[in-house]
Amino acid sequence: MDVTASFLSPRRVTRQIAVGSVKVGGDAPISVQSMTTTKTADVEGTLEQIYALAANGADIVRCTCNDQAAAEGLVQIVPRSPVPIVADIHFHVEMALAALEAGVQGLRLNPGNLRKPEEIKLVASEARDRGVPIRIGVNAGSLHPDIYKRFGGATPEALVESARLELAYFDEVGFSDVKISVKASSVATMIAAYRLASATFDHPLHLGVTEAGPLPGGLLKGTAGIATLLAEGIGDTLRYSLTADPVEEARAGRQLLESLGLRERKGLDLIACPSCGRAEVDVIKVATEAQAALNALDVPLQVAVMGCVVNGPGEARHADLGIAAGKKRGHLFIKGEIVRVVPEDEMVEALVEEAKKIIAEGVEARLLARDLTAEAEAAADRALLLDDRGTDVNHAQERIERIRRRVEHEGPD
Numbered sequence: 001m002d003v004t005a006s007f008l009s010p011r012r013v014t015r016q017i018a019v020g021s022v023k024v025g026g027d028a029p030i031s032v033q034s035m036t037t038t039k040t041a042d043v044e045g046t047l048e049q050i051y052a053l054a055a056n057g058a059d060i061v062r063c064t065c066n067d068q069a070a071a072e073g074l075v076q077i078v079p080r081s082p083v084p085i086v087a088d089i090h091f092h093v094e095m096a097l098a099a100l101e102a103g104v105q106g107l108r109l110n111p112g113n114l115r116k117p118e119e120i121k122l123v124a125s126e127a128r129d130r131g132v133p134i135r136i137g138v139n140a141g142s143l144h145p146d147i148y149k150r151f152g153g154a155t156p157e158a159l160v161e162s163a164r165l166e167l168a169y170f171d172e173v174g175f176s177d178v179k180i181s182v183k184a185s186s187v188a189t190m191i192a193a194y195r196l197a198s199a200t201f202d203h204p205l206h207l208g209v210t211e212a213g214p215l216p217g218g219l220l221k222g223t224a225g226i227a228t229l230l231a232e233g234i235g236d237t238l239r240y241s242l243t244a245d246p247v248e249e250a251r252a253g254r255q256l257l258e259s260l261g262l263r264e265r266k267g268l269d270l271i272a273c274p275s276c277g278r279a280e281v282d283v284i285k286v287a288t289e290a291q292a293a294l295n296a297l298d299v300p301l302q303v304a305v306m307g308c309v310v311n312g313p314g315e316a317r318h319a320d321l322g323i324a325a326g327k328k329r330g331h332l333f334i335k336g337e338i339v340r341v342v343p344e345d346e347m348v349e350a351l352v353e354e355a356k357k358i359i360a361e362g363v364e365a366r367l368l369a370r371d372l373t374a375e376a377e378a379a380a381d382r383a384l385l386l387d388d389r390g391t392d393v394n395h396a397q398e399r400i401e402r403i404r405r406r407v408e409h410e411g412p413d
């Protein structure tokens, strides 16, 4: 975990459960989940998607188990999956039992869908006997009608009450291997519901804003809800619910945790300045090209693309590697130190080459291998740029003279 995570509120202590090989809650790393969009009966297609999700940061993957063919598909999928599989049960108790029979490592039950107490207890007993955890997945959109009526809507209190009632059924059969989610599509409702759930239960919490929608709005809504709670120390596992390729969900979850310092960086973190009038290059173009080239390498580095050499290397001195543009040249820097100056049209190539070398040799070795003339060349470029643009961008002397003339003419109050 990154030291910056210690600037967040301390993580609330929850009991720990195990979803197959992945621990959830307690001091376990916060895990990322996503859900397949294929028909679960399509074993090869589903496995292909599961592998893509795992490669992009998913620790646990959920598959729908909505009919017998899906349950039979799970029998083949579970042993070949690189990550634990959770089955989502919709309305039928038979599907929950079939998924357990298929060997899944977790179940998700929606208390609004599976409503009969004897069926809930039957599933909990089977899960208990097999050592399989269940997520009580409350959803504002499918809240149990009795609770909806009692609370006058899908309020945070209503969502938490739904989870509490389900837990009570589980308690009756001595089952407590549970995580809980209280999702809503309203970010404010979801935040309030999870805060209340965190104060009410000591079970691990699965965070998410449900039905967040397509990109980029879905990402924003998901992040607004999930990040707010994580910063308060709430949450043990998460899922972005996007109307997009589920790989985007896995990537977003992983990137969010990495950006908060809650998981170690696994892949590239490309930072780039927003560009401004001082930019010496098309920052968007260079950043996009660099991202595509470096993503292909899958390097766990923070790489900066900065629009000008005057401010760029300093502003991005924390980056492992970066490039800043100026005078038709690129200043390549490692941890803010200029190591090479390259022609502008070789900037992306130089970044990729240096990233490979850093991975192979390490940052210290690459700093020692720097071009000893680079810093002087870079300093000359910076000086020229400052001369060109002038440090007096506000035309100070002219303005001062105008102020003086005005004050002298009009006199003091």
Ligand code: SF4
Pocket (backbone or CB within 6 Å): 273, 274, 275, 276, 277, 278, 279, 280, 306, 307, 308, 309, 310, 311, 312, 315
């Ligand atoms: S690095 Fe340079 S171009 Fe980019 S925003 Fe900062 S001043 Fe502007």
